[in-house]
Amino acid sequence: MRQIQMVDTKTQYQKIKQDIDQAVANVLESSAFINGKPVQSFAANLSAYLNVRHTIPCANGTDALQIAMMALGLQPGDEVITPSFTYIATTEVIALLRLKPVFVEVDARTFCMDPADLEKAITPRTKAIVPVHLYGQAAPMEEIMAIAEKHKLFVIEDNAQALGAEYIYSDGSRKKTGTIGHIGCTSFYPSKNLGAFGDGGAIFTNDDALADKLKMIANHGQSRRYYHDVVGCNSRLDSIQAAILDIKLRYLDEYAGARRKAADFYDQAFARQAQLTVPFRAAYSKHVYHQYTLLLEGVDRDALSQYLADQQIPSMIYYPVPGHKQKMFDQFGSAAQDMPVTDWLTHRVISLPMHTELDEEQLQYICDHVLTFLNR
């Protein structure tokens, strides 16, 4: 059996090695390492895939979020509502821009922003909402957008974990996550669902004026060469990464299918275990399983994780400390906030290996050992 990894980017690469190597060689030959043709080609293809008007490539997902917030003209002290139960990048950029992160709960089943708690957190200083499509499941965008419209707030979707996921509206129509709010952000970090061979990110919008601003900010606030209208930053996706991503984009749906198949296998194996809750499949979401995250009930998580590690099965805790309790936010006093759902989840989640290359032998081995531990 092949060694089990949390993410197996190597086996995935080997299957498309010829095309990737050729694309990289083409960039080397062209020597257009920055702003080469692959960057425009990938952005256009990704826009078409997502059915969004504008894709602005940038250096990474954290930059994408930062640039998005810079483009909305927010003022120091303005409040931005975000889930506490997310990766630190979502919330960090809020504080970096001297805005105030306001942490809200997630739904205990979907792991995504709880619309009721969101509405309660709105104040006259609230300017934006940042829902996160955590672990590959869509946040409840219909409700979030309705609240945003009612209170005239911007919505920036953190789609770093859910590229390719869909939100299914109550009327049955569908939209890709990242294209529903005013701005969507994603990451091409190698372990993401569409992973580069280095860093990368992108920003999405259907708003032409916002697109111009986002492009300008990502490029030193430049309107034309050497004329800088606003304070921006330097955030680029390089040509080699774009060339690789352009090829991998063709496989994104197939990759999502492989992830879903692995999730189905796990779900079935764990269906009758009272100590485990398998990931909830919201009816409004086409889940792309960036992570496969179980909830443990009455199980010693550290002992399970150690037992699995002893069998060469990796597992991870995403995330051991929720945002509102991170030291970096001490200045906001958020650690004193009462967030029972978030704290509850933080102590109970465990993520199993999830990627496109898991075969049945590996999945069976993982499931057998999880079940052996629970029933010993």
Ligand SMILES: *Cc1c(COP(=O)(O)O)cnc(C)c1O
């Ligand atoms: C990965 C990730 C980011 C940041 O992406 P980088 O490319 O690593 O900067 C932001 N938000 C979430 C939810 C992520 O998972």
